[in-house]
Each structure stands twice: as structure tokens, then as C-alpha cells.
């Protein structure tokens with residue numbers, strides 16, 4: 166079985182345990198395409214990225230409409246680059262780490278954008294640049310992204326890496342018909358989760374997923390948490406709870 170979201174490891178104990186007592190309705194079948202480790206390399210970030218892509222599709226953002234911007238691309242939700250690429254979109258990865266450009270291209274980025282271009286206070290409307298966007302950053306970045314979406318486009322917002330605030334105006338919504346799609350994967354109803362994981366199984370290239378993920382032992386997890394908050398970790402980290410020490 167597979168469990169992601171539902172607050173496990175966040176508001177419920179058991180995220181890093183070999184056994185946990187959880188509600189049966191939180192469990193879903195592990196797709197046959199993935200081992201347990203591969204499913205956790207995707208984890209909540211992978212499911213969230215898929216739900217973001219599905220939101221763009223549902224709002225008519227098709228590959229012919231133009232480029233899709235993915236912010237916070239060096240992090241876990243950056244797996245969206247791989248999904249978008251497989252679906253035929255042209256992708257732009259916004260990152261603060263120019264040193265990760267090769268990595269981002271390997272996982273699906275066509276173009277790299279310095280995140281500094283998006284992170285400062287901006288105008289209510291900017292040049293129409295992106296057909297759609299997946300934003301895991303929030304704050305001024307999300308405001309600027311909305312201001313740069315082409316007429317009729319959509320933004321799937323799922324995160325707050327820059328901040329919880331949204332210092333934006335209504336201009337993109339009322340003047341360009343831009344849609345801001347709210348993506349929550351923690352309490353997302355099971356029918357949508359099943360579809361998201363089915364689609365991940367169809368779209369994910371396992372060797373690219375391997376390139377995105379690092380495996381740690383349980384004692385290494387605490388140090389890795391500090392590195393994650395300091396923005397030093399790229400992609401995904403899997404904690405192998407069966408291994409106490411690196412052999």
C-alpha cells in the first residue's frame with residue numbers, strides 16, 4: 166500500500182517509522198510501476214506536481230499555448246518538469262541555483278530562469294510570457310508569475326518556499342482572465358489521488374527519477390532536514406528506515 170499526505174510526518178507520527186497505525190482510508194494501492202522506494206522518491210511532492218499538471222490541463226493549458234514556468238524547480242515539486250516534458254510542453258525552470266542548470270535540463274527543463282527575476286515586488290501586470298505556471302514559492306514570486314501569464318492561462322499554486330503572503334493585484338484575473346488554481350495534496354480526496362498516481366505511473370521515467378533522488382539512513386535524516394531548510398538539497402530525499410547506518 167501507499168500513503169502520502171494526510172499530515173503523516175507533519176501532524177501525525179509515523180512518517181519515518183517501520184510500522185505506523187493510520188486510518189485505512191488514507192491508504193491506496195502502490196502502483197505496479199513503482200517499488201516502495203520509487204513511490205517515496207515521488208512522495209507528496211510527486212503527487213502534488215501531478216495534481217498541478219492536471220489543473221493546468223483542466224484549464225485548457227495545452228502544449229501549443231506556450232511555455233510553462235515551474236518555480237522552485239530545484240526542489241521536490243520540480244518533478245513537474247519531467248511530467249510536463251513527457252506531455253509535450255516547453256518548460257522553463259526558475260531556480261536560485263545556477264549551478265544546478267545541468268541537473269534541471271536532465272529532469273526536463275528547456276530553459277533556466279534566475280529566480281531573482283521573479284522574487285522582488287513587481288507591477289500588477291507584466292509582459293505576457295507564460296501559458297501556465299506551477300508555483301511552489303508563493304509571495305512576490307507568485308504575484309509576478311500571475312502578472313506574466315498570457316491571456317486565458319492558469320497558475321497552479323501549491324507552495325510557500327518564499328513566503329505565505331501573496332502581494333498581488335486582481336489585474337491578471339479581471340483583465341487577462343488568468344485562473345489561479347489552488348492545489349492541496351494533503352487532504353485531496355482519494356479519487357483524485359488515484360488518478361494522479363495512475364498518471365505518475367504512466368509518465369515517470371524511472372532513470373530520471375533516480376537522478377532526482379538521494380537515499381539516506383535514518384540517523385542522517387536530522388542533518389538532511391537542516392540542509393533542506395537551507396536550500397542545499399536538490400530533488401528528493403528518501404529515508405531508508407530499514408538501514409540504521411551506511412554500510
Ligand SMILES: NC(=O)c1ccc[n+]([C@@H]2O[C@H](COP(=O)([O-])OP(=O)(O)OC[C@H]3O[C@@H](n4cnc5c(N)ncnc54)[C@H](OP(=O)(O)O)[C@@H]3O)[C@@H](O)[C@H]2O)c1
Nearest residue numbers: 237238239240241242260261301324325326327349350351
Ligand atoms: N499544497 C500541498 O499540498 C503541498 C504539497 C507538497 C509541497 N507543498 C509545498 O510546496 C513547496 C515546495 O515543496 P518541495 O517539496 O518542492 O520543497 P523543497 O524540496 O524544499 O523545494 C523548495 C524549492 O523552492 C526554492 N526556494 C527555496 N527558498 C526560496 C526562496 N526564498 N525564494 C524562492 N525560491 C525558494 C528552492 O528551489 P531553487 O533552489 O531551485 O530555487 C527549493 O529547492 C513547499 O513550500 C511545500 O511546503 C505543498
